[in-house]
Amino acid sequence: MTHGTVAALKPERIAINQATTRKQWDFREAVEGYARHGVHWIGAWRDGIDKYGIAEVKRLLADNGMSVTSLNRAGPLVGLDRANRQSALDDARRALDQAAEISAGCLPVLPGSLPPGSKDLSGVRTQYQDMLAELLVPARKAGVPLALEPLHPMVAADRSCMNTMTDANDLCDALGPGIGILLDVYQVWWDTRLEAEIMRTGKDRGRLLGFHVSDWLVPTRDMVFDRGMMGDGVIDLRLIRGWVEAAGYDGPVEIEIFSSLDWWTRNPEDVVKISLERCRTVV
Amino acid sequence: MTHGTVAALKPERIAINQATTRKQWDFREAVEGYARHGVHWIGAWRDGIDKYGIAEVKRLLADNGMSVTSLNRAGPLVGLDRANRQSALDDARRALDQAAEISAGCLPVLPGSLPPGSKDLSGVRTQYQDMLAELLVPARKAGVPLALEPLHPMVAADRSCMNTMTDANDLCDALGPGIGILLDVYQVWWDTRLEAEIMRTGKDRGRLLGFHVSDWLVPTRDMVFDRGMMGDGVIDLRLIRGWVEAAGYDGPVEIEIFSSLDWWTRNPEDVVKISLERCRTVV
Numbered sequence: 001m002t003h004g005t006v007a008a009l010k011p012e013r014i015a016i017n018q019a020t021t022r023k024q025w026d027f028r029e030a031v032e033g034y035a036r037h038g039v040h041w042i043g044a045w046r047d048g049i050d051k052y053g054i055a056e057v058k059r060l061l062a063d064n065g066m067s068v069t070s071l072n073r074a075g076p077l078v079g080l081d082r083a084n085r086q087s088a089l090d091d092a093r094r095a096l097d098q099a100a101e102i103s104a105g106c107l108p109v110l111p112g113s114l115p116p117g118s119k120d121l122s123g124v125r126t127q128y129q130d131m132l133a134e135l136l137v138p139a140r141k142a143g144v145p146l147a148l149e150p151l152h153p154m155v156a157a158d159r160s161c162m163n164t165m166t167d168a169n170d171l172c173d174a175l176g177p178g179i180g181i182l183l184d185v186y187q188v189w190w191d192t193r194l195e196a197e198i199m200r201t202g203k204d205r206g207r208l209l210g211f212h213v214s215d216w217l218v219p220t221r222d223m224v225f226d227r228g229m230m231g232d233g234v235i236d237l238r239l240i241r242g243w244v245e246a247a248g249y250d251g252p253v254e255i256e257i258f259s260s261l262d263w264w265t266r267n268p269e270d271v272v273k274i275s276l277e278r279c280r281t282v283v
Numbered sequence: 284m285t286h287g288t289v290a291a292l293k294p295e296r297i298a299i300n301q302a303t304t305r306k307q308w309d310f311r312e313a314v315e316g317y318a319r320h321g322v323h324w325i326g327a328w329r330d331g332i333d334k335y336g337i338a339e340v341k342r343l344l345a346d347n348g349m350s351v352t353s354l355n356r357a358g359p360l361v362g363l364d365r366a367n368r369q370s371a372l373d374d375a376r377r378a379l380d381q382a383a384e385i386s387a388g389c390l391p392v393l394p395g396s397l398p399p400g401s402k403d404l405s406g407v408r409t410q411y412q413d414m415l416a417e418l419l420v421p422a423r424k425a426g427v428p429l430a431l432e433p434l435h436p437m438v439a440a441d442r443s444c445m446n447t448m449t450d451a452n453d454l455c456d457a458l459g460p461g462i463g464i465l466l467d468v469y470q471v472w473w474d475t476r477l478e479a480e481i482m483r484t485g486k487d488r489g490r491l492l493g494f495h496v497s498d499w500l501v502p503t504r505d506m507v508f509d510r511g512m513m514g515d516g517v518i519d520l521r522l523i524r525g526w527v528e529a530a531g532y533d534g535p536v537e538i539e540i541f542s543s544l545d546w547w548t549r550n551p552e553d554v555v556k557i558s559l560e561r562c563r564t565v566v
Binding site for chain 2: 114118119120121125152153154156157158163164166167170189190191192193216218219220223233234235236239
């Protein structure tokens with residue numbers, strides 16, 4: 001089996017996205033909590049900056065030896081009327097500044113999808129590409145890469161008009177430097193083309209900007225908030241990590257579990273402990 | 284817009300899949316009900332044969348001037364232990380004989396997916412291909428084409444390890460004559476590659492064996508049984524019908540709505556009436 005050839009995940013590569021303890025811990029508690037368990041990478045959400053201010057956020061990060069993988073997020077950019085489109089771009093620029101201030105590794109850009117009443121999926125995809133091109137100008141200036149995260153086709157109508165690694169790679173090819181891909185296994189694990197498209201990111205070392213892990217549960221009871229703990233579902237996480245590393249990625253491996261039905265209801269200390277254990281045993 | 288170039292759907296091309304009135308009508312009621320509304324194609328389920336016997340089924344079809352688009356179904360073929368795999372193949376052979384008896388246009392083969400405890404998606408995909416190759420021998424002899432229907436990636440873990448038109452086309456290329464594709468818009472509408480993969484079916488006139496319509500609702504409340512009536516969701520049905528016809532398909536356009544939350548609770552006469560009206564206005 002391929003598993004045998006993938007080296008154990010080094011603890012210093014582990015990151016936790018704040019979403020994983022979103023209902024239990026705010027930004028400060030998450031930073032301190034993850035650090036307590038020896039984790040020194042955080043996927044941060046902007047609500048921490050809203051609550052504490054950028055100076056205090058920087059102090060908390062520094063005091064806890066914590067680096068930021070990504071600042072979640074800019075977008076949605078499409079599915080909006082003209083006025084909201086402009087304010088989405090303005091907000092994305094603010095997010096770029098914030099990401100630069102806290103030295104986040106990248107800024108994920110949630111696409112959005114069809115506006116109410118529209119069936120023009122191809123149109124919103126074109127519009128998304130155009131808006132990314134516009135956002136790339138300040139992103140390059142700020143030195144913060146934009147991250148495209150393909151989301152599962154089951155959310156194609158409402159959350160993301162970009163749904164596969166193929167689409168994300170095509171967009172990167174079209175848009176040039178300053179943009180890359182955030183690969184979340186939950187979104188793309190099913191894709192026959194996954195290995196080939198991961199290898200495609202390897203042609204340009206900087207293209208893979210992040211690697212998120214969780215698991216696909218059977219049955220899945222909610223289309224957004226029922227992700228599983230690594231090892232509790234059907235995704236061969238070690239196989240996919242092997243592909244990602246074969247493509248040249250050696251950055252953080254980030255735990256990101258949206259789970260209103262289970263993990264968000266648990267003691268966050270246990271969530272972190274079990275997550276780290278699973279990183280050793282199945283990721 | 285492309286809509287302008289697609290001719291109105293001729294009523295004689297409309298088919299209804301029994302699934303659409305599955306909770307209200309049995310096979311006999313469906314055949315008589317659809318015929319009453321001027322529909323002369325039915326997507327039949329095998330429970331009609333179980334209940335009435337093949338001779339009576341043939342009589343009901345003939346008496347109502349009804350032809351069968353497909354007999355649903357063979358499979359699942361994978362995700363089974365060895366004993367169940369053999370009985371799935373035996374059952375699929377029986378389905379082939381039944382499909383031949385009632386002159387069904389094709390026999391859809393539900394793949395199935397991961398067996399309990401497995402994460403080997405690539406392995407079950409290979410196994411599915413091997414079992415299709417085995418089933419193709421009697422299928423060619425019976426003169427009944429096997430139909431591959433890619434199912435949405437959200438059911439990749441449990442219902443179907445084949446999830447895109449690309450995968451279905453690749454399988455057809457690999458397996459040779461006697462096998463084709465059933466395109467259900469609900470499963471594939473989101474795919475950036477859809478138009479190209481539909482055109483790919485056109486290289487071999489016989490490859491597209493069926494075209495199913497329903498709609499994708501926002502929000503979707505159930506991952507299997509919440510399909511929408513054509514026009515109530517976000518799928519540009521006329522655009523996709525245009526692609527299908529440009530690829531050379533001129534067979535039945537089949538209404539297939541799985542809807543435990545809505546349409547299965549309604550008066551079936553109304554379901555048929557509204558379906559036919561929507562075929563005129565949005566398909």
